[in-house]
Amino acid sequence: MKPAEFQEAADGYRAASDMASAAKDTVENQISAGIRNQLKGEAAGAALRELKELGKDFHYAQTECALAGTALNGFAYDMAAAKRKLEAALEDARVAGCTVGADGSVTFPAGGEEVDGKVPEGGTVSASASSTDATANAIEQQAIHQHPNPNFGKAIGFANRIGDALKEAADADAKWAPKLRALKADDDLVVSGRDWTDVKSDTDGVVKGADAYARSLPKPPKDGDPELVAHWWADLTDEQKAAYVSLHPDSIGAMDGLPATVRDEANRVVLAESRAGYQDKLDAWTGKEPDRYAPYISPVTGREVKGARIETEEWKEWNRKKEALEGRIRGMDAIQSRFDRTGTDGLPEAYLLGFDPEGKGHDGKVVIANGNPDTADHTGIYVPGTGTLLPDIQKDMGRGEILWHETNRYAQGQKVSTITWFDYDAPLQAKPFEKGGGLFPEAMSDEWAAKGGPGLSHFLDGNLEAHRMASGNTHLGHTTLMGHSYGTTLIGDAAKSRVWPEGALPVDDVIAVGSPGMQAKRAADLGIPQGHMWAEQGGGNDAAVRIGGKYLAGLGDDWTIPTDPEFGANIMESDAGDHGAFWDEGSTSLRNQALVMAGQYDKVTLE
Incomplete structure (x- = not known):
């Protein structure tokens, strides 16, 4: 006690x-x-x-x-809690003139009206926990009412309270002892x-x-x-x-x-x-592998074709689940691999700001920073697009690392943090009939961005508040939000999800890379200040993404996307040969992104 x-x-x-x-x-x-x-x-x-x-x-x-x-x-x-109850019972017993023994028994003094010329004698009752049995309680109450000494009833009450406190302590000991032993x-x-x-x-x-x-x-x-x-x-x-x-x-x-x-x-x-x-889970599932092949039965003759075998549907289903488990493990190992690369070519420590192996829509969730964003002078937040999944997160984490190295080069000794933010159910397909999809791929719909936008908005508010607390509200740093492909659509919906009195997204600059549309006709409609909206476009299949988003999917408002002059963005020079080449090392597209993230606006080259 x-x-x-x-x-x-x-x-x-x-x-x-x-x-x-x-x-x-x-x-x-x-x-x-x-x-x-x-x-x-x-x-x-x-x-x-x-x-x-x-x-x-x-x-x-x-x-x-x-x-x-x-x-x-x-x-x-x-x-x-048990001790407080015990001490309260002991104090009340003392005030009532009772004495509590080392074993919890309560001795009560003589008291009450005289019987045959004598004051009823005192006595001692043993400590015992209150009974939950109605019959036992009734008998106890009857004894109290029949006893000539009123102190007897008081002593019973004190003894029960003492017994209850001791039982509560014993129960706590019994509950916690095995839990503490389990920590060995x-x-x-x-x-x-x-x-x-x-x-x-x-x-x-x-x-x-x-x-x-x-x-x-x-x-x-x-x-x-x-x-x-x-x-x-x-x-x-x-x-x-x-x-x-x-x-x-x-x-x-x-x-x-x-x-x-x-x-x-x-x-x-x-x-x-x-x-x-x-x-x-994988080890257990691997041990349940069914037969992979079965004899082939001709649909014409209905007979087994000698020497011909086909994969069974049971095995295919088993293998799909096995590959799904392996994919999630691969994604988790990629995160650990990033931890293990800290220091390579000056790469700073990593901060895992969000993780869930399932995430929204069973795609997984990974939010990881290179360098501490709470103390950074420049923070760049990268939002990936269509097809992003935990099993393949290495690619998008890698882009965050490339951005850190390039931005750090132009930051003039100031602290840099880059964040890969993947915390939404990304559309799976960008092309018809791709990855099991139908004629209309998921990326043609704004549904995924509309659902994920508020989460990004909330994260950005959290990023600001964490930085505010770390700096004592004296230096909030410079924050750039960048989206790739469908990630730019999500940024647009994040901006549109904000209501009074939230104001605009708490960022200084926004970069749209290979954007199919941001659900707005002008950057100003998203609360982005003039001169702080940036965009890049590439060759090859990047044109298909932009044109498809503009004219087929309608992800831009009034058929307008960020690389259109009327949107109001600074169109940066880009030498990206295709939709995924914006982060090629040594490229103009990467250099311009980094210059914006480092706040070196005057060095950015525009079309």
């Missing part, structure tokens, strides 16, 4: 978690990054492999120690997928047990308003912040307005747990 001791232990585990976090960051973002940036060869490669495993150890220790601290705080909270790690230095599966199980157990403790924490704003979220987080204590991250990493990682460091910490846990979980 000493909750303070467990709170002190929780503080110790939280401190250990913080130390492991700092060690992980040092290993991954300083030591390993330094080796990648300066050293080559077998020795460097071997060192990096060992350091990667060490970083995994620290990450696992960070997560489990934080969870242990939260579990101990949950236990202490339950024990504190394997006795090795290899962090495997099984370990992260165990972390997920541990977390679920602690969440269930810490229900009362969690309810005591200050609640986040119900509507998720980024400004309110930012201030809510700033007002939490270190213990409360640690509790939220350890209990609900998925929710915290997805919360716009929180610091990039916090979202990254939470989402890396979600990534590790998801990677382990999907590997378990």
